[in-house]
Amino acid sequence: MTARSVVPAYVRPTPARVAGMPARGWTLVLLVVMVASLELYARSGAVSRLDLIPVSEMATRSIELLGDRDFVVDALLRSALLICVSFVASALVGVGVAYAMSRYRWIHRAMKPYVNVFYALPIFALYPVMVVMFGTGMVPIILLATLFSVVIVIANSLVGFESTPPIVTKLARSLEMTPSQQLRKILLPSALPDILAGLKLGLGYAIIAVLATEFILATTGLGQVVNRAYNNFNTVDMYAGIVFVSVFALLANLTLSAALSSFDWRRR
Amino acid sequence: MSSATTPIVRATQVEQHFGPVHALGPVDLRIERGEFVSIVGPSGCGKSTLLEIVGALQDPASGTVEIDGAPVDGPRRRTAIVFQESATLPWRTVLDNVAFALEVRGIGRKERRDKARELVQIVGLAGFEDHYPAQLSGGMRQRVAMARAMSTEPDLILADEPFGALDEQTRMLMAEELLRVVDTIGCGVLFITHSIQEAVLLSDRVLVMGRRPGTFIDEVPIDLPRPRSHVALSEQSATEAQERIWAQIRSEAEVAMRSER
Amino acid sequence: MNARSVRESHRGASTDRHPGSPAWAPPLVLAGLIVIAWAVSSSLADSAVYPGPAEALESLWSDLSSSRFLGSVVDTARVLLLSYGAAVVIGSVAGMMLGLSAFWSGAALPLVYALNSIPKIVLYPIFLLFLGIGDMSRGSFAFVSGVLPMFLIMVEATAGVSRLHLKMSASLGMSRWSLIRRIVVPSVLPSLAAGMRLCFGLTLIGLLLAEMFSGSSGLGYELLRNLSLARVENIMGQVLLIGVLALVPTLALQQLELRIRRRYEVTA
Numbered sequence: 001m002t003a004r005s006v007v008p009a010y011v012r013p014t015p016a017r018v019a020g021m022p023a024r025g026w027t028l029v030l031l032v033v034m035v036a037s038l039e040l041y042a043r044s045g046a047v048s049r050l051d052l053i054p055v056s057e058m059a060t061r062s063i064e065l066l067g068d069r070d071f072v073v074d075a076l077l078r079s080a081l082l083i084c085v086s087f088v089a090s091a092l093v094g095v096g097v098a099y100a101m102s103r104y105r106w107i108h109r110a111m112k113p114y115v116n117v118f119y120a121l122p123i124f125a126l127y128p129v130m131v132v133m134f135g136t137g138m139v140p141i142i143l144l145a146t147l148f149s150v151v152i153v154i155a156n157s158l159v160g161f162e163s164t165p166p167i168v169t170k171l172a173r174s175l176e177m178t179p180s181q182q183l184r185k186i187l188l189p190s191a192l193p194d195i196l197a198g199l200k201l202g203l204g205y206a207i208i209a210v211l212a213t214e215f216i217l218a219t220t221g222l223g224q225v226v227n228r229a230y231n232n233f234n235t236v237d238m239y240a241g242i243v244f245v246s247v248f249a250l251l252a253n254l255t256l257s258a259a260l261s262s263f264d265w266r267r268r
Numbered sequence: 269m270s271s272a273t274t275p276i277v278r279a280t281q282v283e284q285h286f287g288p289v290h291a292l293g294p295v296d297l298r299i300e301r302g303e304f305v306s307i308v309g310p311s312g313c314g315k316s317t318l319l320e321i322v323g324a325l326q327d328p329a330s331g332t333v334e335i336d337g338a339p340v341d342g343p344r345r346r347t348a349i350v351f352q353e354s355a356t357l358p359w360r361t362v363l364d365n366v367a368f369a370l371e372v373r374g375i376g377r378k379e380r381r382d383k384a385r386e387l388v389q390i391v392g393l394a395g396f397e398d399h400y401p402a403q404l405s406g407g408m409r410q411r412v413a414m415a416r417a418m419s420t421e422p423d424l425i426l427a428d429e430p431f432g433a434l435d436e437q438t439r440m441l442m443a444e445e446l447l448r449v450v451d452t453i454g455c456g457v458l459f460i461t462h463s464i465q466e467a468v469l470l471s472d473r474v475l476v477m478g479r480r481p482g483t484f485i486d487e488v489p490i491d492l493p494r495p496r497s498h499v500a501l502s503e504q505s506a507t508e509a510q511e512r513i514w515a516q517i518r519s520e521a522e523v524a525m526r527s528e529r
Numbered sequence: 530m531n532a533r534s535v536r537e538s539h540r541g542a543s544t545d546r547h548p549g550s551p552a553w554a555p556p557l558v559l560a561g562l563i564v565i566a567w568a569v570s571s572s573l574a575d576s577a578v579y580p581g582p583a584e585a586l587e588s589l590w591s592d593l594s595s596s597r598f599l600g601s602v603v604d605t606a607r608v609l610l611l612s613y614g615a616a617v618v619i620g621s622v623a624g625m626m627l628g629l630s631a632f633w634s635g636a637a638l639p640l641v642y643a644l645n646s647i648p649k650i651v652l653y654p655i656f657l658l659f660l661g662i663g664d665m666s667r668g669s670f671a672f673v674s675g676v677l678p679m680f681l682i683m684v685e686a687t688a689g690v691s692r693l694h695l696k697m698s699a700s701l702g703m704s705r706w707s708l709i710r711r712i713v714v715p716s717v718l719p720s721l722a723a724g725m726r727l728c729f730g731l732t733l734i735g736l737l738l739a740e741m742f743s744g745s746s747g748l749g750y751e752l753l754r755n756l757s758l759a760r761v762e763n764i765m766g767q768v769l770l771i772g773v774l775a776l777v778p779t780l781a782l783q784q785l786e787l788r789i790r791r792r793y794e795v796t797a
Contacts, residue, residue: 006324006342008699010708014631016287026636034640051658110555120730120779122737125749125768128756132578132764204646211648216741217753223651227742230654238654246647253646325696343702355693359715359793372701372711400792 050235061240062247071225076248079210079222082138083252086145087206091199093146094153099183101154102161115158118151127213136219145209149202156198160191189265196260203256207249222248274337276301276424276456277322282331283481284317290481292317294331297475297484299456301423306459306467307475308513310521314482315460316428322458323349323426335424345373348422350430356401356409362388363397366415373420380419387415390452391445407438414449425450427459431466440498443469451495464513468506469496476513479520486516580762589766598751605736605747606774608664612671613732617725620679625717627680628687629709638684645677650738657743667739667747674735675728682727686720687713718793722786729782733775 005012016022021029035055041047042054065071101108123144130140164187172186188195214223222245229238275298283293292314299305307315320326322333324343333340335347348369356365363384364371370380388397391411401409410430417425427446431439443466450457461467467474468490476486488509492500500506564582571581580588592598627634653670660666690713698708740749748771755763 005327006340007327008343008702008705010629010705011325011695011699012327013286014635018632023632023635026633027639030637030640106555109552110559113556114559116783117776117779120726120733120775121772122730122734122775124734124738124741125752125771128741128752128764129761129768131756132759132761208648208650212650212738215650215653216738217756223648226651226654230657235658242651242655245651249647250643320696323700325699343700345702347700349697349700351693351697354691355697357694357712357715359718368711369701372698372703372707 050233053236053239057236058239058243061236062244065240065244074220075222075225078138078220079214082141082145082210082214082221083203083206086142086149086210087199087203089142089146090150090153090202090206094150094198094202095157095195097150098154098157098161099187101158102187103179115151115155123148124209124212124216127216131217136217141210141213141218141221144213145206148209149205152205153195153198153202156201157191157195160194160198161187163194164190193264196264200253200257200260204249204253207252211245211249274301275299276303276336277333277458278335279318279322279333280331282318282321282328282333284314284321284326285329292321292480292482295483297322297458299424299458301456302454304450304457304459304470304472305475306461306471306473307477308461308464308467308517309477309482310479310517310525311462313477313479313520315477318482319349319426319428319458319460323347325349344424345420346422347424347426348417348420350413350417350425350427352410352428352430352433354409354433356412358401361398361400362393362404362412365401365412366419369416369420383419384415387418390418391415391449405438406434407442410434410442411445414446418449418453421453423455425455425457427457429460429462431461431463439463439466444497446470447494447496464510464517465501467513468509469498469501474509474513476516478516479523485520486513488513578759578761580765584762585765585769587766588760588762589770592751592763592766593770601746601748601751602770602774604664605740605749608668608747609671609733609736612668612736613675613729616672616675616679616728616732620676620728621683621721621724624680624683625687625709625713628684629713631688634684634688638681641677641681641684645681649674649735650742653739653742656739662743662745667736667744670739671732671736675732678731679724679728682720682724683717686717686724690716715793719786719790722782722789726779726782726786729778730775737771 018026038052039055042052066076097111101111126147127140127144130143134140134143168186168190169182172182177185210221211223214221215227216223218224222241226238226241226245229235229241277297277299279295279297281294281296283295284291295318297305297318307318309315317326321328322335322340324340324347335344357368360368363381366387367380367384370383375383385397388394391414393408393411393415396404396408401412404412413430430446431442434442447470457470459467459470471490474488474490475484476488477483478485490509491505492503501510568581568583571579571584627637649670652673653666656666656670660669694712694716695708698712703711736747737749737752740747741753742749744750748767752764752767755761755767
């Protein structure tokens with residue numbers, strides 16, 4: 001725009017670039033600035049090495065961890081396994097329960113209020129109970145992670161099943177489809193985008209639950225690596241663990257998003 | 269600076285680009301005081317772009333716009349824009365929606381509510397002052413928008429497909445309502461529509477815009493006596509005008525449709 | 530025509546009603562069934578690590594008469610209130626400010642979303658290193674757990690303000706401040722209410738996790754203390770208490786959200 005604008009700023013079109021750089025470029029700049037200032041702050045000597053280490057050291061150490069057999073087997077693979085099991089369980093149970101709720105009105109009416117308020121309840125308070133009943137092994141973690149992630153899958157799948165256009169349901173009835181045909185050929189495909197959105201969130205919740213429970217109380221696992229390093233005053237390993245967990249969670253979310261998006265007919 | 273002979277709108281060689289897309293022009297547009305001018309054209313031809321440039325909602329890539337003899341330098345107090353019916357604010361009652369423009373201009377509460385009450389009467393919404401837009405039909409919401417536009421005593425109304433979301437019968441009723449309003453306050457109107465019938469019924473002059481980049485390909489004067497009602501549409505000069513406009517638009521729309529899909 | 534369309538739109542706005550039993554009956558029946566199942570299974574198991582509902586309530590009652598436990602309840606409530614208030618205020622104001630600029634939203638949001646997908650609990654040791662054990666560290670952690678979602682919701686809500694309303698405001702020559710007060714704030718109120726409800730649950734979970742990991746008082750600390758003492762009936766009683774404490778504000782916030790949405794929601 002060469003001349004002075006006569007348009008109030010808030011309705012002007014969004015500029016494609018600011019200072020010659022597009023928004024994506026600025027994202028990178030922000031990221032680099034944040035990492036660099038953390039690095040400089042850690043190296044400046046203004047902070048004790050027991051509190052903060054440079055980002056470069058966190059990164060090197062977390063890559064070293066990948067070569068450590070104990071870490072890979074006891075922490076990484078174990079946590080990944082727990083996450084996978086909980087995720088698959090909550091996906092199957094979640095879609096099933098949502099289907100039952102959409103099909104039987106009394107189930108719907110009995111469960112809907114609980115689905116609505118579930119995430120206001122600090123479900124992690126149940127973890128100590130489960131530990132007493134099942135010990136500190138894999139079982140309480142899987143139970144809690146499944147419970148924590150299943151409700152978001154239910155909520156989203158339910159939206160999907162319920163937003164099936166009535167005309168499509170009428171079509172199914174006019175073709176005299178059996179309930180199982182209706183589910184496979186009409187309901188599931190129609191609800192798929194919402195179910196996929198629920199599964200993406202479900203994975204995120206499963207990751208959070210597994211890492212949080214491992215962190216609070218467990219004998220092994222990624223979360224426990226951070227916990228142990230903190231308690232042993234091993235600041236380097238603690239930050240390396242945090243960086244590792246963050247990258248792990250980010251990659252898992254991105255991978256699943258990309259994988260699920262290819263099934264989503266709304267995005268084609 | 270203005271006199272009785274100064275046109276209310278004079279746009280000269282106005283052009284618009286959106287990135288690599290040449291959206292509009294160059295076009296010239298002149299509207300006399302109190303004149304009703306419609307622009308019809310295929311969708312995406314740049315009609316609304318031109319209206320927004322005149323209303324200072326977009327900066328033109330080039331060209332100049334003068335309103336009442338003065339170059340546009342921002343939203344103008346005596347220009348009122350009527351949008352689609354959903355431009356009513358859902359959290360305000362009918363009365364407060366109508367009084368909105370006056371409130372923004374700092375008119376006192378008592379004065380603006382009195383004025384708004386009067387306008388609510390004029391557009392036929394008496395008794396609905398305390399209703400919320402969600403409780404009204406689309407046509408009634410559009411009446412609210414029209415009353416708001418009248419509240420600032422405009423000498424120019426810009427209407428951007430105001431009836432686009434309404435059903436056919438309501439459109440016709442609202443068009444007659446708009447005619448009545450414009451006759452009452454005697455302002456110039458720039459009216460954007462894709463309904464040829466609506467344009468012929470309302471206008472003194474219909475401008476036909478061709479496909480992107482929009483330029484005017486025809487200008488059709490409408491010689492029908494005022495005040496008008498939908499009955500006027502069956503007069504011969506009206507049907508002739510409609511056929512002439514449709515013939516122009518049809519070929520443009522066909523080409524536009526093929527290039528878009 | 531007018532009177533009829535008004536009646537119709539009223540009917541459209543009213544909530545759908547089911548014939549037969551009132552809405553609260555099925556969820557209560559479900560809750561009753563669960564309690565009965567709990568009571569029966571615990572009396573059948575007859576195990577020290579699986580107390581029934583009566584024992585849980587009994588021990589909760591005796592807990593509530595201990596001044597140390599009451600102190601913990603008050604501590605948690607106080608820290609929760611402060612961090613929740615801060616998360617709502619700072620998250621919504623900052624979110625609205627960023628949301629007003631489409632370009633900078635586009636630049637900054639990917640980073641915030643990435644940050645939000647990290648299981649935040651593993652970051653808690655950092656809070657401990659810098660702020661020490663106490664109200665400051667767990668309060669800050671609870672704040673961070675709640676503020677990011679609040680912020681993200683408000684950025685999206687502000688960016689989603691109706692374009693038509695913006696144009697209408699521009700045509701009236703409204704100043705930016707007037708726009709914020711008269712258009713933006715009312716437009717984002719429904720999202721603000723939804724965000725406040727969500728933010729409450731997340732802040733509470735963050736706080737309890739922090740207390741469970743390391744604390745000297747608070748409900749989360751009590752849970753883990755009872756775990757090490759193997760007092761399961763106390764844990765269960767306290768879980769019930771936490772559930773009730775979380776549910777009451779959530780239901781109130783849900784009502785608030787419903788009221789606001791009824792009046793402010795823009796139906797395109």
